[in-house]
Structures are given as structure tokens and as C-alpha cells.
Amino acid sequence: MTQTNKTKDVVLAALWGDNPVFRQILGICSALAVTNLVLNTMVMGAAVVFTTALSGLTVSLLRKWTPRVIRMMVEVLVIAFYVILFDQALKAYWPDMSRNLGPYVGLIITNCIIMGRAEAFANANPPVLSFVDGFFSGIGYALVLLCVAIVRELLGMGSLMGIPMPFFSSPSWDRWIIMVMPPGAFFTLAIIVWLARTVQVEKETKKGNKS
Amino acid sequence: MSLRERTWYPILFMFIITLGLSAVIILFGSVTRQRVKENERLSYERAVLQALPIDLPVRPTPSRIHDIYLTNVQEANEYSAGALRYIKDDSLVAYALPLAGPGFWAPIKGVIGIAADRRTVTGIGFYEQNETPGLGGEIIKAPFRAQFQGKKIALQGVPLKILPVTAELDESSVHAITGATQTSNRLGQFMNEQLAVWRERLSNQP
Numbered sequence: 001m002t003q004t005n006k007t008k009d010v011v012l013a014a015l016w017g018d019n020p021v022f023r024q025i026l027g028i029c030s031a032l033a034v035t036n037l038v039l040n041t042m043v044m045g046a047a048v049v050f051t052t053a054l055s056g057l058t059v060s061l062l063r064k065w066t067p068r069v070i071r072m073m074v075e076v077l078v079i080a081f082y083v084i085l086f087d088q089a090l091k092a093y094w095p096d097m098s099r100n101l102g103p104y105v106g107l108i109i110t111n112c113i114i115m116g117r118a119e120a121f122a123n124a125n126p127p128v129l130s131f132v133d134g135f136f137s138g139i140g141y142a143l144v145l146l147c148v149a150i151v152r153e154l155l156g157m158g159s160l161m162g163i164p165m166p167f168f169s170s171p172s173w174d175r176w177i178i179m180v181m182p183p184g185a186f187f188t189l190a191i192i193v194w195l196a197r198t199v200q201v202e203k204e205t206k207k208g209n210k211s
Numbered sequence: 212m213s214l215r216e217r218t219w220y221p222i223l224f225m226f227i228i229t230l231g232l233s234a235v236i237i238l239f240g241s242v243t244r245q246r247v248k249e250n251e252r253l254s255y256e257r258a259v260l261q262a263l264p265i266d267l268p269v270r271p272t273p274s275r276i277h278d279i280y281l282t283n284v285q286e287a288n289e290y291s292a293g294a295l296r297y298i299k300d301d302s303l304v305a306y307a308l309p310l311a312g313p314g315f316w317a318p319i320k321g322v323i324g325i326a327a328d329r330r331t332v333t334g335i336g337f338y339e340q341n342e343t344p345g346l347g348g349e350i351i352k353a354p355f356r357a358q359f360q361g362k363k364i365a366l367q368g369v370p371l372k373i374l375p376v377t378a379e380l381d382e383s384s385v386h387a388i389t390g391a392t393q394t395s396n397r398l399g400q401f402m403n404e405q406l407a408v409w410r411e412r413l414s415n416q417p
Binding site: 036037040062065066067069070073074077078081084085088089091092093095099100102153156157177180181 | 215220221224225228229232235236239240243246247250251254316317339340341343344345346348389390
């Protein structure tokens with residue numbers, strides 16, 4: 001397989017085929033917690049992309065020297081390093097957002113997507129490919145979160161990115177408070193996973209019939 | 212025996228990696244520490260100014276806020292019972308009483324402004340809270356805070372009630388936030404306890 005093909009496969013798998021959230025149901029704790037405002041979700045997504053991409057790169061660079069017995073300790077350390085950097089940067093340069101996201105930025109350390117990519121991919125693949133895999137796994141995660149956030153903010157608050165939307169912010173739309181609260185995330189995420197899986201299963205059945 | 216096969220190699224490896232990564236974090240932390248401190252001071256000063264009847268520019272820069280704060284606000288003294296004082300042309304215009312108590316998720320800290328008559332509320336501002344964004348978090352937004360302006364602290368009983376949105380309001384009550392009952396109740400509770408104490412302490416003074 002050529003290098004470009006491999007990169008393309010990695011990207012497609014991360015975004016759709018093996019999408020961390022709706023295919024592997026990983027990392028949904030933060031997906032539920034920060035998805036009631038689109039802006040918060042975007043920053044959270046950026047933090048995850050930053051961490052998965054760079055930790056993938058670093059773990060891959062170190063893989064030849066890392067003793068197997070302590071590889072998971074090293075992975076957690078590398079992941080924590082990038083998350084703390086991001087958290088410190090937010091605190092210093094975007095304090096309001098840092099307050100909004102509260103503990104959830106720090107909790108990215110325990111997000112199974114990142115550990116999963118480091119362990120399953122970066123450990124056994126070259127640095128650049130690991131970076132690409134991490135980057136797009138993060139994007140795949142962020143996109144799903146964004147879908148959830150758009151539904152929740154629109155139905156729950158009648159706005160997107162804090163800007164009131166026509167109809168949804170008018171009195172004729174009775175805001176769904178439950179969408180803003182944690183249960184709203186469960187409902188929305190479940191529906192999105194259901195839709196995505198239905199499409200995927202249909203695709204796979206067609207493929208199966210052909211061969 | 213190569214280096215990698217020695218028993219102490221994993222320890223050495225972990226030590227070096229930890230040392231390297233920690234060094235970067237400590238360095239970055241010391242570079243940003245000053246900024247983080249300034250951010251905290253800024254949000255405190257902004258909350259105090261929001262509580263007081265002071266017109267702020269539309270998008271004030273951090274240094275502008277600091278300047279306005281320094282020229283107008285003075286520390287508490289024995290006559291203000293713990294409240295900061297807003298002095299203009301040598302006379303007291305308003306008090307800014309710090310409030311703090313438990314919220315739904317984390318402590319809420321804020322400031323309530325009260326005019327020199329010791330009754331009329333001039334505003335309220337918050338500088339620390341971690342309530343649900345979109346629900347309890349709305350306490351920091353203008354629609355909720357604007358309700359407080361012009362309200363009167365009751366001379367007796369609960370100083371300033373936070374009532375459900377269906378309730379009728381009088382001069383000493385404001386509406387809670389729909390869907391954020393816990394935040395509203397807890398805020399109401401500690402705000403009123405602290406306002407009552409302040410009212411009590413001031414009434415013992417000339």
C-alpha cells in the first residue's frame with residue numbers, strides 16, 4: 001500500500017469508520033458535559049485535537065526507546081503534559097472560557113480516545129502518520145460533539161454561538177430546558193449514534209451482498 | 212548486555228521523560244503566572260464596578276478597568292461594615308458589599324452595590340462561579356443582573372427575595388432563573404444572610 005493511501009485510510013477511519021464517539025462510544029463523559037453551548041464545545045474539541053495529535057506524535061517518536069513494561073505510564077505522562085499546557089494557556093489568555101469549561105479540560109487526560117490512539121496506533125506507527133491519526137481522531141470526536149451542541153443550544157436556548165436564532169428565540173418557541181441539562185446530551189447523543197450506525201450498517205450490508 | 216535490557220533502564224527512562232516534561236510545564240507556568248493573577252484581579256474589579264453606579268466604556272481594556280477601579284473605589288472602613296466604598300467628589304455614593312457562598316456546583320463569589328441611603332441596590336456582579344452554562348451560569352448575564360438595579364433592601368425580614376418567575380414582584384424582590392432553581396435558591400440564601408448581617412451592623416451606627 002502506498003503512503004498516501006495509508007494516510008487516507010487513517011483519516012477516513014478516524015472520521016467515520018472507526019469514529020471514536022459513535023463507533024467506539026469512547027470519551028463520551030466530556031461529550032455529555034460540555035455540549036450545551038457551541039462555543040464551549042469548539043474549544044473543548046480544539047483541546048482534544050491538540051492533545052491527540054501531539055501526544056500521538058510524541059509517543060511515536062519515543063516508541064523505539066520506551067521500555068514496553070512502562071509504556072502506558074509514559075503515554076499518560078505525555079498526554080497529561082499536553083493537557084496541562086493547554087489548560088495553563090486557557091487560564092492565562094482566555095480566562096472566561098477556562099472558567100466555563102471548569103474541570104473538563106483537565107479531565108481530557110482521562111479521555112479514553114487519546115489513550116486509545118496512543119496505545120493502539122502511535123505505539124506501532126511512524127511519527128507523521130501517528131500525528132495524522134491523532135489529529136483526525138480528535139476532529140472525529142469534535143465533529144460529533146459539535147452536532148450534539150448545535151442541537152442542544154438551538155433547542156435549549158434558541159441561539160447558536162450565543163447569537164439568537166430566528167424562530168427559536170421568538171416567543172413561539174418554548175425552550176426545551178432539558179436540552180441544556182445533562183439528560184439532553186444523552187438523548188441527543190443516542191439519536192446521533194443511532195442515525196450514524198443505521199447509515200453504516202446499510203453500507204456494510206450492501207458491500208456484503210456485492211462480494 | 213545492552214542499555215535497554217538493564218533492569219534500571221525503565222526507571223532512568225521514566226525519570227528523564229518526567230524531568231523534561233515537568234521542566235517545560237514549570238517554565239510555561241512561571242511565564243503565565245503573572246497573567247493569571249492579573250486576570251483574577253481584573254474579574255474581581257470588573258464585578259465591583261458592575262455593582263456600582265459607574266458607567267463603563269462599552270469594551271473596556273483591562274488597564275482602563277483597573278484605572279477606573281483605583282480612582283473610584285476605596286477599601287472598607289469601620290463605618291461601611293465590610294463593604295467597599297465608592298467615593299465621588301469626596302462624598303460617599305455607594306457601598307459594594309462582597310458576597311460569597313455555595314452554588315450548585317462550586318462556590319459563587321460576587322459583589323452587590325447599595326447606594327448611600329443603605330437601601331437602594333445599584334447593581335450586582337459576579338467574579339467567581341461555575342454553575343451550569345446556560346442555566347445557573349446565567350446569573351452573570353445582564354438580564355438577570357439588571358433586575359437588581361433600583362430594588363430596595365427590605366428594612367425587615369428577608370432583605371432581597373429571589374422568587375420564581377411566576378411570582379409577582381415588589382420593590383424588594385427579583386425573579387429567579389428558570390431551570391436553575393438550585394443556583395437561585397443558594398444564591399438567595401447566602402446573599403440574604405450576608406445582607407441581613409450588613410444591615411444589622413450598619414443600623415448600630417450613626
